[in-house]
Amino acid sequence: MIIDDTFAEAFPMKATRLLITAHDPVWARHAAVAATGFATSVIACGCEAGIERELRPDETPDGRPGLAVLIFAMSGKELARQVERRVGQCVLTCPTTAVYAGLPADAGEPIALGRGLRFFGDGGQIGKRIAGRRLWRVPVMDGEFVADETTPVVKGVGGGNLLLLARDTDAALRAAQCAAEAMRAVPGVILPFPGGVVRSGSKVGSRYPALMASTNDAFCPTQLGLVPRSELDAGIGSVLEIVVDGLSATAVARSMQAGLDAVRPLATDDAAGGLLRVSAGNYGGKLGPFHFHLRRLHEHRPAEAIAATAASSPAAAEVPTGHGWRLTLRRRPALRLELDGLLPETLDGLDAAAVAALPLRLGRLRPPLSDWFDVAPAGAAGELVLVFPDAADGARLDRIGAGMTRGWLVVHGDAGDEVGAGMSGGRIEVRGSVRDQAGVEMQGGALHIAGDAGDFVASARPGSPDGMRGGLLSIAGRAGARLADRMRRGTLLVAGGAGDFALSRLVAGTVVIGGAVGAHPAWGLRRGSVVLLDAGAQAAAQREPGLVPGGGDVRVAWTLIARDLRRQIEAVPEAAGRAAFRPMSDRLDDRAPPPRLRGDLAVDGLGELFLLAPVSDPEEPVR
Structure with a gap:
């Protein structure tokens, strides 16, 4: 074979990958073929597109068969225009389909995927953040069309x-x-x-x-x-x-x-x-x-x-070195002691004397940390361990981990109010119980509580419109009243039950409750997804006049929710009570959605409650 001594000349383009799934491979292919039609050349088509490959169910976000398609254009602006039109006209319209970004979110600048198409829902659309991706659920005649909000543009x-x-x-x-x-x-x-x-x-x-x-x-x-x-x-x-x-x-x-x-x-x-x-x-x-x-x-x-210069690889991130700290409480405080600022990140790089001199807050006083704690190096950099020899002693220590952004904080014993308040990163493990307002206005990271929790967990402070806004909060025991009041985002796992007005005024997010709840659950529920596993809790929800049976096929959204919840449960440390959540995980069958309630109709009516167990009271049938 004669190979000419020449080269093929190619040029830069903007590109993205989409994953199109459907109930079966036939409909996925119908959508993919339509979406990549009239896309042979940017000269007249505006883009160049095609099917990259077929996807197995275990390769797709929702566990259904699908195809990966690539779309190329000469600019990011033109690519955004082509993606929205093609998905809107060829994927949204095709029975049972969903569409996802097929590249990592941080691969490039985002362009709209479902962000604009959501308006087709005419107010009935639901935004949902699952496994770090924001999705839109748009009501259509066969159920829901699910789409990632954006897709990244790459070179x-x-x-x-x-x-x-x-x-x-x-x-x-x-x-x-x-x-x-x-x-x-x-x-x-x-x-x-x-x-x-x-x-x-x-x-x-x-x-x-x-x-x-x-x-x-x-x-x-x-x-x-x-x-x-x-x-x-x-x-x-x-x-x-x-x-x-x-x-x-x-x-x-x-x-x-x-x-x-x-x-x-x-x-x-x-x-x-x-x-x-x-x-x-x-x-x-x-x-x-x-x-x-x-x-x-x-x-x-x-x-x-390839006669083109490859981009240099980024420098490796610096790995923190040094050790963490172990602080052991010597005596029980007579008044409530606030540990503001006592965080893994603030202790990095300090010597023992500097740690011992850190001020705490005791009423109007600012005593040094050494008045209450023995200080010793322990663990790796970014690690802080608090030890309360008498488990009840820690119940008077408030705001542990408040505002934390990184690192690992372990509490041996009980803790007081506002554990993890406003935290945005890192991980807190409380190997005991906590008082009120744990995770109040939490923004990210993970807070794990091995025991019980008080009132207003994952809620908003008085006068604030938003409660928990991100991250994972797990409670292996029971929570008090007003659980997740005005919660806006994130995942909340409660292995036990909750008190009165659980989920009140919930704005968004995902909540699982394994036990019984008090009066008026989901009062003022605006949006969000709630999973109830206890028959009594389900009966209480069905008695609420603002919650009504939800219809339609929502199996795609349920699959994504159930899979993410199982993943979140596996993220709970063993020492923080993962065993309490395993029965919950075993019941999260992602193949078919359970019965569902919608409401509260007194407000937006876009919230949903999935009922994973049959109601035990024959006088309270599933409506």
């Missing part, structure tokens, strides 16, 4: 190509089909033209001013002898081109190399072969910075074949 490479020069049409088609099959099997690439093959290769410009491109007459057998510089000889009767776009130059190079390897057996003069040469289209290096040299690819040197 791509467009225009990699092979020109297959053959004896006749049959030989050219044979070689093109063989090459296309091998090339599209490489991850991270698409072949945007029909069947991956182009008969109408083009050159830049035309004798007609209105056209920006015209037929590549140098490779047209019918133009042999009619153009001044033909690339063909009399033995070549047909030329076909394969164009490849990829998420990286390496992906394009590997795809072209796979194509060259695939057609090697067809480079014969007999009837079974007929492939005479392989060439590539370029414009002397004026079109784009990516040059894929065919002979280097043919010699299996893909890295050397």
Whole structure:
């Protein structure tokens, strides 16, 4: 096989990957084919798109079959326009489908995916944050259309190509089909033209001013002898081109190399072969910075074949060094002692004397830490251990871990009010019980409580509109009244029950309650997803006049919620009571949604309560 000493010239593009799932592979493919239609060339289509590969159920966020598609455009603005139109007209409209971002959220700048399409719900749409991704649930006639809010835009490479020069049409088609099959099997690439093959290769410009491109007459057998510089000889009767776009130059190079390897057996003069040469289209290096040299690819040197500078890898992040601290309470405080500022991050880099001198708050006094605690180094940097020899002593120590942003804080014993208040990162483990307002206005991180908790857990402070706004809060025991009052975001796991007015005025987030609840659960519920496992709790919810049976197929959302809850349960440390949550995890079957209530109708009516156990009282049937 003759490999021309030339290169394929490619250019930068903007790209994104979408994952389209459906109830079965047939409908997923219908949506993917429609969404990637009329997308062969940016010259007239606005984008280049294609199906990258089929996805197994274990490769998709919702556990259903699906396909990955890639969409390329010349700018992020045009890509955003194409994504919204194609998903809105071809995926949203297709029965049972959902669509997700197929690239990591931090891979590039986000563009709208479901963010604009949500308005089709006309006020009935529900925003949901699950496993770090924000989703929109849009009501449609067969249930819900679920879509990630955004999808990231990354740098791509467009225009990699092979020109297959053959004896006749049959030989050219044979070689093109063989090459296309091998090339599209490489991850991270698409072949945007029909069947991956182009008969109408083009050159830049035309004798007609209105056209920006015209037929590549140098490779047209019918133009042999009619153009001044033909690339063909009399033995070549047909030329076909394969164009490849990829998420990286390496992906394009590997795809072209796979194509060259695939057609090697067809480079014969007999009837079974007929492939005479392989060439590539370029414009002397004026079109784009990516040059894929065919002979280097043919010699299996893909890295050397790419004449483009690779970006340098980022420097490794610094790893903190040093040790943590162990603080042991010596005596029980007569008044409530507030530990504001006593955090893993504030102790990093301090010596023992500096730690001992840190001020605490005891009423109007500011005694040094050494008045109450013995100080000793322990563990690794970023770790703080509080030890209360008498478990009840810690109940007078308030605001442990308040405002924490990173590190690990372990409490051996009970703790007072406002544990983890306003924390935004790190992990707190209380190996005992806590008093009121644990996780109040929490923004992120993880707070694990091995015992019981008091009132207003994950709630808002008086006068504040927002309660918990992110993170994971787990309670292995029981919570008090007003659990999750005005909670706005995050996940709350309660293995036991809760007191009166649990979930009052819940704005958003996900809450699981394993035990009984007091009076008026979900009063003023605006949005959010609640899972109730106790029959008595379900009966109490059904007695609330503002909660009504919810209909429609919500299996996609339920699958995502159930899977994420199981993942969150596995994140609970053993020492913080993970065993108490395992029965809960075992009952979270993600295959079919349980009965559901909607409400509170006195407000938005967009909240939902999933009822995972049958109601024990025959006089209170599931409505």
